[in-house]
Amino acid sequence: MHSPVPLHDSAGVRALEARAISDAGGDPGVLMERAGQAGWRHVLAHWPQAGRIAVVCGPGNNGGDGYVLARHAHVAGRVVQALAAAEPRSAPARAAREAYAAAGGAFAEALGEADLIVDALFGIGLTRAPEPAHAALIAAINAHPAPVLALDVPSGIDAGRGSAPGAAVRAARTLQFLARHRGLYTGPALDHVGQIALDTLAVPPAVLEAVPPAALGYAADALAGFLPPRAxxxxxxxxxxxxxxxxxxxxxxxxxxxxxxxxxxxxxxVSVATRGLHVPGLLARRPETMAHAVAEVADLLPALERASVLAIGPGLGQAAWGHALLAASLGQPLPKVLDADALNLLAANAWPVAPGDVLTPHPGEAARLLGTTVAEVQRDRFAAAAALQARYGCSVVLKGAGSVVVAAGQLPAVVCAGNPGMASGGIGDLLAGAIAGLLAQGLAPAQAALAGTLLHAAAGDAAAAEGGPRGLLATDLLPWLRRLANPEPRA
Known part of the structure; x- marks a missing residue:
């Protein structure tokens, strides 16, 4: 995956489809044929030995894509069973089903033995929980031992938001058509998409580029663009x-x-303002840190005068001590990264933040800041991040699988890195410090938020690659933060 890559919401994908159909002469069946062929090529590339293929076809054009794939697999000599979950609604999908039947293709009432299942049940149109009969079919797909290839979107996943309103297919691979769906790169969707690929169906780039993206996806190879070599x-x-x-x-x-x-x-x-009992340990662990014992706000003021960036919140607590230090810090004309208990205190108090600040909430903290629930945040992470940015007027990192970074006047960014091992104590504290460290080096708040989140996620992936994600500790990321903060310059 090259970074950044355009990510589209469902409205954008529909606009692209309309343009692509027009470019193909106005016949939607042409794109359906290309999509089914692309799916069959994907099967040959990744499951060449699959002799028995079950294709689950829904009522929409996604089902039509499945029938085209089934026809190609049947003609190639594979044992194919098409399972029709509903009658096709559109003329192209009906034609695709008829062509499969005319070629001698077989139909099935239920999933049987198969080496591969192709999910062509629902496309981007489904934004609610599947009906009970379809939910039962999805459960049967997930319980089957064969791997699953999802065409365009794993059925049951909201392609624009990334949520799973109900039952959803868990695919080994997902082949997107025309454009990348932004919802497949964040939140619950990441447990369903498997490996993602894209086929643009031979549509000219000029046609695809005519519809602007709704977000941008960034992988680790984008770091060099943010972190140039030092003089x-x-x-x-x-x-x-x-x-x-x-x-x-x-x-x-x-x-x-x-x-x-x-x-x-x-x-x-780097300085630290903390309780006096922590100063000896800080100095013993990292003597380069200037540690200051702070019992009250008056003790903090000299350190504030020397700082250029503040990172507030890790271990702060929500008692009177933390409340007083945060209140004093928010009034400082310095860029600030607010994390952890600083966010919880912010949610409980009507304190303003500055446009140059960065908030780094996880879904629970985001829910408190917005006065909603974690489920509602996760239902649409893009909307939640945008609401936080609008409410507080600064850059926001909504942490989690596929962290979403938003800033005023810029497209949302999705960090396409990170792993489940990072669900561990202390990992978020590293992110706050990393973003603050980049702010201190002169990156603008939006840049520091994105680069710091990407660097942090890439460090987590590198550390997990050494021994696996389970048992990953925050300190395991520290050597990788340094290595990845010095990327090779681009040729």
Whole structure:
């Protein structure tokens, strides 16, 4: 996957389909034939030995794509069973079914033995939970031992939002047509899509580029665009001074992780304002950090005067100490990264934030900030991130699988990196420090939010590759933050 890549919402994909049909002479059957052929080529590329293929076809044009694929597989000598979940509604889909039958294709009433299942049940039109009969069919697909190829979208997944309103197919691979659906790169969809591929169905690039994307997807190879090599005559004063504020009693590890992440991404100087009992441990672990014992706001003020960026929240707590430090910090004319308990305190108090700040909520914190539920946030992560940006007027990173980064006047960005091992204590503290460290080096807030999130996710993937995701610790990412913050320059 090259980065960034355009990601479309469902309305954009429909507009692309209309343009592509017009380019093909106005016959939607032409695109259906191309899609079915593309699906068959994908089968040959990834399951060449599959002798028995079950194709589950729904009532829409996605089902028509399935019938075309089934016809090609049958003509090629495979044992094919087409399972018609409903009668085709459109003329092209009916024609595709008739062509499959005319070629001698067989039909089935239920899933039987198969080496591969092709999911052509629902396309992008389904945005609600499947009906009970279809939900039972999806459950049967998921229970079958054969791998699943989903055509365009795993059935049951909302292609624009990334949610699964009800039952949804779990595919080994998903072959998208024409354009990448933004919902397949974030949230619950990531547990259903498997490996994603795209076939543009021989539609000219000019036709596809006529519809602007709804988001952009960024993979790790985009890091070089954000993090150029340093000048030879560099000095630490060029790269800012991050002050990490947090670590109430019991939270010293969180603020230490944030500080070390700021170091590892290249901040010139890093200080920590924390409870006095944490200072010896901080200095023992990382003597490069300037640790300050802060018992009250007056103790914080000298450190605030020397800082150029603030990272507030890891281990902060929600008691009077953390409340007072956050209130004092929000009034400072410095860019700030607000994370963890800083976000919980923000949700409970009508405090303003500045346009140059960055919020980094996970879905639970996002729900508190918006006064809604985690389920509602996860139902449409793009809408939730946009609502947070509109409410607070600053850059926002909605964390989670496929983190969504939004900033005023820019397309939403989806981070196409990260892994389940990162669902671990302390990982978010690293992200806060990484973004703050990039802010200190002069990146604009929107750039720092995106680059820091991408760097953090890529470091998680690199660390997981060494020993697997289960058991991944936040400290495992630290060496990789440094390595990946120094990408090879692009040729």
């Amino acid at each position: 030879r005559d560099s000095h630490k004063g060029r790269y800012g001074h991050v002050l990490c504020i947090g670590g109430d009693a019991g939270g010293g590890g969180a603020i230490a992780l944030a500080a070390e992440a700021a170091h590892r991404v290249g901040a010139g100087l």
